[in-house]
Amino acid sequence: MPWLGVLVHVHDDPDVESAELAARLSGGDREALAEMYRRWSPLVHTIALRALGTREDAEDVVQQVFVAAWRGRATLRPDRGSPAAWLVGITKHRVADVRAERYRAHRNLQAVASEVATAPDAAGDSDWAERLLLVHELERMGDPRATVLRMAFIEDRTHEDIARALDLPLGTVKSHVRRGLMALRDRLKEVERVSPE
Amino acid sequence: MSHPSDDELVDLALGEPTGDVSAHVAQCAACSSAVTDLRRTVRLVSNPGPYAGWQAPDDAVWTRVAAQLDTAEDAIPEAPDASGTAPAAPSAPVVRLDRPGRRRTAAWAAALVAASLVVGLLTGRAIWGTTEGGQVAQVALATLDTRRTEGEATLVRAASGLDLQVSTDTALDAGDGYLEVWLINADGKRMVSVGVLRPGEPGSFPVTQALIDQGYVVVDISKEQFDDKPAHSGDSLLRGQLPA
Structure with missing residues (x-):
């Protein structure tokens, strides 16, 4: 099974590029960090913006994430997962820090009555990072797999319906759904693996 | 029964009829956790939220x-x-x-x-x-x-x-x-x-x-x-x- 993964990735250009970028970063190449910033700062920024609501805080998080990425480059495993998921993992921790800070500041300043409204949200929107990472992964995933997954999960269409619409054998559609879902599941796992500093 | 294949676990997570696979998963912690992860992935990918495009940070x-x-x-x-x-x-x-x-x-x-x-x-x-x-x-x-x-x-x-x-x-x-x-x-x-x-x-x-x-x-x-x-x-x- 791991073998199969390697073979698939060899033909999957975005993944090969990402792995090279990860290897260069962990080797101490500053230009690799700049390239990662060009590619993924919109992802990091959008997550932070959704979670925190203000541009100033979101941009602070972006700054912290890429500084942390450089300092923590030894923890990036080029052979295990994508830099995007790794950055999203770091982003989650930074966003949580800002929320905790806000909560403390607020608690110090305000009456107990209004605390509840701004207490860090334990569930609900804490999935922003994961949801947006999956949007990003679908965007960079090649077709027809990306289209198959969109139709299956976002448009909620049956496999038979998708097979007819895309003129693909039903087995091919099922295979794309299975492989695609497992790939997305792996990305979410990679986010979880990133530990707070 | 030995552990089901990844494909079978995905099918189960997607709610397809799988027979004895679900019987195994019901009493196997590892497979049950795998199915939970897959279901969470489905839930998150199905609901991207009010996503309206990427917003780049200031230069x-x-x-x-x-x-x-x-x-x-x-x-x-x-x-x-x-x-x-x-x-x-x-x-x-x-x-x-x-x-x-x-x-x-x-x-x-x-x-x-x-x-x-x-x-x-x-x-x-x-x-x-x-x-x-x-x-x-x-x-x-x-x-x-x-x-x-x-x-x-x-x-x-x-x-x-x-x-x-x-x-x-x-x-x-x-x-x-x-x-x-x-x-x-x-x-x-x-x-x-x-x-x-x-x-x-x-x-x-x-x-x-x-x-x-x-x-x-x-x-x-x-x-x-x-x-x-x-x-x-x-x-x-x-x-x-x-x-x-």
Whole structure:
């Protein structure tokens, strides 16, 4: 099974590029960090913006994430997962820090009555990072797999319906759904693996 | 029954009829956890929220990242320890910089910067005070990516105050824009524009001691466009941190 993964990735250009970028970063190449910033700062920024609501805080998080990425480059495993998921993992921790800070500041300043409204949200929107990472992964995933997954999960269409619409054998559609879902599941796992500093 | 295949677990997670697979998963912690993960993935991918396109951060954010790394990691060896004795300090940058993966020239250049900085930290403001007129601090300006030295910045005490003199080895390409000189704060968050540099000509800009004392010590030359944005474009050509 791991073998199969390697073979698939060899033909999957975005993944090969990402792995090279990860290897260069962990080797101490500053230009690799700049390239990662060009590619993924919109992802990091959008997550932070959704979670925190203000541009100033979101941009602070972006700054912290890429500084942390450089300092923590030894923890990036080029052979295990994508830099995007790794950055999203770091982003989650930074966003949580800002929320905790806000909560403390607020608690110090305000009456107990209004605390509840701004207490860090334990569930609900804490999935922003994961949801947006999956949007990003679908965007960079090649077709027809990306289209198959969109139709299956976002448009909620049956496999038979998708097979007819895309003129693909039903087995091919099922295979794309299975492989695609497992790939997305792996990305979410990679986010979880990133530990707070 | 042995563990079901990944495909079978996906089918189960998607609610397809699977017969004895679900019977196994019901009593197998590993497979049950795998199905839970797959179902969570389905839930998250099915509901991207009110997603309305990516929003890039302001260009200046990258400048702040680069400045913070330049000041915090490559130049400042360790936070100066108030209780420590002075002679112990110089050994710190050697340890930090001598790590695998760095290009030798970059490490060497960084060590030079770090060494001069340590001297600055140890002697403190004495360096500033003892010099009456003339050069008080100098730094090589290097490209951000390859760290090639292509210019220098010198802080000179003039009759009227401090001047920051900036020169480049060759004329920098401003494209259809212009070159702007900045002082970035060592905290990586604040910066001030000190003036416009003509390509191929040295420039001299009045600055204040207060600015330097507040930590605006990173000299940065950026390429700017003729737009309505007064902020840093994020396109830095050369940079260097003044010692102390």
